[in-house]
Amino acid sequence: MNNQALFNFLLRIGDTNLILAQRLSEWTGHGPFLEEDLALTNIALDLFGTSRSVLEYAAKIEEKGRTEDDLAFLRGEREFVNPLICELPNGDYAFTIARQCIVDAFQLHFYSELVKSKDETIAGISAKAIKETKYHFRHSASWMERFGNGTEESHERLQNALNFIWAYTEDVFATDAGYNELIKTGIVPEMAAIKSAWEKSMNEVLAKSSVSKPENVFMQKGSLKGIHTEQFGYLLTEMQYMQRAFPGAKW
């Protein structure tokens, strides 16, 4: 298939949104207070929406008659290529917010470039996603600021979350040979520029939040090769249960 590189890239974006949304949706009904429960659910809804559009397009590009649901619910652990950070369990609210802020900042800069893609469908999806991501980033960054400067407890929780999660930041920017091919055809942007824009944004957020950036962190990686954390299998087991238990049924 000529479009293998494009298909793989679409899976990467689709999975990023799908798996992070799946985690966020675990909070629905259990948030720290009602308004925040609604806000986080809203973000989950946006991410599910993006993942659905992207996976639908991926299925079309693949030309094997699969649907977005086949891609979401009938692929195995090793076929998912979301960054590892998306699948990390929610932890406390500081962890959820730190994880969200890191991914939001990435997505904001990424979509801002991806919107210039020579692939019109990708450009269209990105244009919609930028608007949503701006709001997501404002939300997560403002909670970082509240936690970092709120109480001693919230500051400590946020710093602990960052100390743990920082090891998963490098993996967000992983690329492979297929991605580099797509750069040449103007479908995707160079990752280096996005990474430096992300670093600048994160430095600003961390400074405003009075927390420190973890230094000399050994970086975890593997997502592009489908090497996941141990928790990921449980997430998929739950998410895919119905499609696996009732093969061929329509819902």
Add this chain to the structure above:
Amino acid sequence: METIDLEQHFDAKLAKNEMIEPKDWMPDNYRKHLIRQISQHAHSEIVGMLPEGNWITRAPSLRAKIVLLAKVQDEGGHGLYLYTAAETLQISREELLDQLHTGKAKYSSIFNYQTLTWADIGAVGWLVDGAAIMNQVMLQRTSYGPYARAMVRICKEESFHQRQGYEIMCHLAFGTPAQKEMAQDAMNRWWYPTLMMFGPKDANSSNSANAIKWKIKRESNDELRQRFVNQTVAQAEYLGIKIPDENLKWNETKKGYDFSDPDWAEFNNIIHGHGPCNKERIGARVKAHENGKWVREAAAAFGKKQNAIDVAA
């Protein structure tokens, strides 16, 4: 004005079908009744997020997942409108939540049943939301202004929820044999609990008389229950799903169906905390509230510091 004049003025407004507003004088019992009813309604919305939320992570398609998530979010939004309406009666959100967490305030007993299969999500939307709408449509004309206005917004969304539930049931009823079986099983478990949602029979309903006198409520429990059964029979027939009641029969004289009573002993057990999920539901709400304490404290502390900076500047 003397109390007697105030009361006459209040009664006159009711008689003219005018809304009572937060600044109007109102009898103490009217205020208490409203706080009880509106907060019970608000609590039902947020406790109601739990049984349906139980299936968000397992929804069988991306579309079904998004629709369910949006629906559960709507319930939370309804909770928010209603808490705000209750707050106009001079009670704080904190007090209202405290009443829920300590068991002093009630919520709809229906949410103490388990959602065991995906078909339960269909049944909750179709039957439970369908029953809720029967009650709620009438509340759009309830005498207390903020409550009536909240209900107008809520009703619009609820009718969408009922259609969403019925859509799930359609997929199941016209699907594989396993899906049909799942749909019938959900009907068998949800039918009688849904009938209980309208409350005790009129003859045994202690709160109904005042509610009708004050035009908070405009139709009786039995009238609403009858209307719900009449409406639902045809919908079940279309799906080819059997209502689990041997006594269900059209009665030409009353132009409605005869049907069996739910098990009122079971209803009383659940009200008194012995349903399948009473402890889990309150437990989940208390846990979320306690886990959220440091978050709310951090937000408050940060807000205070920001205000201090603004004042200094």
